[in-house]
Amino acid sequence: AYAERVMTPRGTAAVTGLELMTALHPPTRAEKDPVTGAFTRALNEDALTAVHDVVECEVPDEHPLLKGRFARHHLRTPAEMLMEEPYDWCRPLTDDECMRQYLVAIDVNMSFAAAANGLTVGLNGPTHLTGDPPFDPSLPGSWLVDLSHVDLSRVRVDGRPVDGGRLPSPFTPKGERPTGPAWYATPTVAYAVELGFEVAPVEAYVRTRTGRYLDAWYKRLRDAYVTTMADLGVTTGLGGAEFLDAMARSRQSDPVMALLVGAIKATAKGGIGKLRQRNRGQVPYHEPWPALERETWRPDIRAAVLANQRIGLHRKLMKTAAAADLYPVAVGTDAVVYPSPGPTPLDVLPRTPEGKPVPGTFRLGVSPGMVKHQGTRTVLWAEEQFEEQGGVFNIANHIKTDPAAGEGE
Structure with missing residues (x-):
């Protein structure tokens, strides 16, 4: 069944879950050359087709990219690591x-x-945006932005106020209010905008080919x-x-x-x-x-x-x-x-x-x-x-x- x-x-349930993604969106397809009639290998635009460069804030602590980057036993902060x-x-x-x-x-x-x-997720490698880039909710990726000013008690839902003190913050797993700039995925920053607050990213790593x-x-x-x-x-x-x-x-x-x-x-x-x-x-x-x-x-x-x-x-x-x-x-x-x-x-x-x-x-x-x-x-x-x-x-x-x-x- x-x-x-x-x-x-294909092994464990987790491995099968990943293999199902590839089976439904294979990276390549056979394409017929109109001149020679031979079939060649072509990339599928809606798939993950290559191993791309990685981003420091997105990788776990043991990644080779972080070798020598931090002192031994250093605990990366939200401003150094994407904690979604x-x-x-x-x-x-x-x-x-x-x-x-x-x-x-x-x-x-x-x-x-x-x-x-x-x-919507990114299908290609990262593009680094610097110089206080404007937030674009259509670009998947990671944004360094300060959301500590978001106060849920100032938000009205369907015209009614809420008690922000009895709700977790939407921006941290522990539900604590952020204290300064931190890395967030696009859906999190977009939610701050949805709640009616201004956001001002410092930098970002985004993907321009999406699906x-x-x-x-x-x-x-x-x-x-x-x-x-x-x-x-x-x-x-x-x-x-x-x-x-x-x-x-x-x-x-x-x-x-x-x-x-x-x-x-x-x-x-x-x-x-x-x-x-x-x-x-x-x-x-x-x-x-x-x-x-x-x-x-x-x-x-x-x-x-x-x-x-x-x-x-x-x-x-x-x-x-x-x-x-x-x-x-x-x-x-x-x-x-x-x-x-x-x-x-x-x-x-x-x-x-x-x-x-x-x-x-x-x-x-x-x-x-x-x-x-x-x-x-x-x-x-x-x-x-x-x-x-x-x-x-x-x-x-x-x-x-x-x-x-x-x-x-």
């Missing part, structure tokens, strides 16, 4: 939130694959995921209570198909990770490792997907806060924890007077980008955890009580 719905496995990663954020509960009995965790389906859909390279890859994995979930009794037509009931039953309906769902999700997540495969002791530190010889070793594309995932999540957090005065207490990658008067997402996610999800907020459903119930705990449980650990820590991925959530997700 995996071979039919995704592709014939998923959220790992938590905050203390307010007194009012402690009065609610439950903490409900929701989880975004295939969030990295969904973030890749429709995303929606991951669209076909996303659609292939989306169809595989939705088809397999339907085999488990969870279809796209379900919403609300019907969807939650179907998800709760799905783990017991067909264990083999449940394993296949996990494999498809690992293919999506792992394929994105392989775009910046690290040197895990394969070769000596600061020496080239095999992954660097691939056309698909593209840390800038991985950064763009992760930035888009985090920004898309933040946009929904803002919409939810404005619509229902509802704020998360923890976000871990693609899991969001809300204080709730009841034990299910139906008790907390905002709805219109007609009973439909408020546009732009989290929506229960099986499709990638929609959310499912990850689990529920009590507020008392959270306070006990904080006391036991001696302080607030991220509880988002510790809330997995829904039998449909699974321990490995």
